[in-house]
Amino acid sequence: MTNASPAAPRRPDTGLWLAGILAALAAWGVLYNQLVPLSDWVVARLPLTPGSAVAEAVRFFVYDTPKVLMLLTLVVFAMGVVRSYFSPERTRALLAGRREGIGNGAAAALGIVTPFCSCSAVPLFIGFVSAGVPLGVTFSFLIAAPMINEVALGLLLALVGWRVALAYLAFGLAVAMVSGWVIGRLRLEGWLEPWVLAVRAGTADLPVREMTTTDRILAGIEAVRDIVGRVWAWIIAGIAVGALIHGYAPADLLAAIMGREAWWSVPAAVLVGIPMYSNAAGIIPVVEALIGKGAAIGTVLAFMMSVTALSLPETIILRKVLTARLIAVFVGVVGLGILAVGFLFNALFA
Template identity: 75%
Template sequence: MTTQALPLKRSTGAWIGGIALAVAIWFALYRQLQPFSRWAVAQLPIPQGSALASSVEFFIYDTPKVLMLLTLVVFAMGVVRSFFSPERTRAILAGKREGLGNVAAAGLGIFTPFCSCSAVPLFVGFVSAGVPLGVTFSFLIAAPMINEVALGLLFALLGWKVALTYLAFGLTIAIVSGWVIGRLHLEGWLEEWVRNIRAGDVDLQPDELTWIDRFKAGWDAVKEIVGKVWYWIIAGIAVGAFIHGYVPAELLSRIMGADAWWSVPAAVLLGVPMYSNAAGIIPVVEALLGKGAALGTVLAFMMSVIALSLPEMIILRKVLSVKLIAVFVAVVASGILAVGFLFNFLFS
């Protein structure tokens, strides 16, 4: 037994040592990003202090910053996510009554951040496990909107107050919206093939993952998630760089300021047809806030882009009737509008 344990310990120790070294290098590089961006812009043949120089500096600084933060957060949460699985999530929620079930579903949504591509199989899996419709919606709202990437990047880029506010309001929307949909008893508005599914036993495998397996899961998450969203991030940073350099602060403050009551519904309407993820939209949020846009308006815009994107509605059409999708959008949009108006009122 001793001869088998030693290689395992050495291998685990090598992984831990390698990760510690990588984190140290990460922090060393991160501290040099801003000086490097200023130096790089100074080497370019563009007028220093101009709008173009400001935009280029924003882009050069934010691109590696956001990608590095995303990599660190995704790796850490990939390790955490190895303790969860769709099967375990369904088992935890199966049989939960509404109310407590909505709270549990929204909380699990933070730690099991499935993208909109997973909406259909997850929805069907939850129904087959006997999870109530309202509880299922609480999970499906929370999972993309309040995921670890959004919270990690908000904390790193905008501070703990913004991240905590987003977490609190996002959870409230997921819990209340799911509860309202559950109270409406709209199970009959599911597609017929979904209604005909019967709940079966949930197969839970025992936890046999080693720490090396979990570290590998974190690295796999980095390759999968960062590999899929990096171009959205660069696109979002490019938009943010344009706003940062060229959009006058006074104009943006008038359009998305707290005094413009219509800015919140306009931001929600603008966000719904867009398609992005938390990592891609946060650089735009950062630029908008830097130009004086009201935080409630900006958070409403971000929530609508992530939670009510048109592509996700198209995917959900496979399992939901048009009427149920309309109710879902109306309830969630109402919650997002309330958050935007309330936050602008409290902090204007």
């Protein structure tokens, strides 16, 4: 009697998946085009005085909440598919052996599309160091990954416009590259925690399985389930803050506090942003409301950069592998870069 081998599980049909994605995109487009009349309809049925501060705040919240969540879902799905072409192991292999300069640019560019969050900061850092990636190149990646988040770029493009998104991308890359290069030139490897220096790459990477089109679609869906599931509450909180700013904050007051004429507003925004905990998707509705009220774009984006690139929780996590002195250098160099970007943005968009 022979034992029959179990049949391999049947793979979902790629054509069906593609048809489903196209149908979902069509439904997304129809619904997105109805958000303005839908928000008008909701606000009109509430006991609110038309044109009042509370009515404008409610209108902003009712319109922006589904808009931002829909845009976030679309961007995260697309970038989930893009990310399927990368992995932490493949990223490490691409950066290993790269010299400073070219390596800083490659690391910053890879930081945009590769998986990164606070919880992965330490294992990524150890993996890079053990693979022989220079310290400055590693920092370029660690700065770019959270700050030039692909979700942030997609939402900036949709909510604020292509000029701001492109400028944010260019200056964010510049901050990551230059900051990493400066840290590399300082030769601070001795300021790593001793146990990190003892780590050596002793095992070869496992081969990366090639993914099918269906695998990549499923990766995009999983990214939506994971990322949107984790950040939706922060997004709604950010939209609520943006709604209050939109409805109640006087434009003249914001211009005085965060305008181009107030030179101190850029360093103040950076100092306020560093201890905050949020993510790019949650902070962008606040950025949208502040810019809409006339706040200087450089000041607002410097605030956003400091929240995403120098947040206190990430710094605490990195303390496991960096000494306090190296943390101070990291915050100081990146903070100076963000200050420069804020002042430059204000000058360019004056």
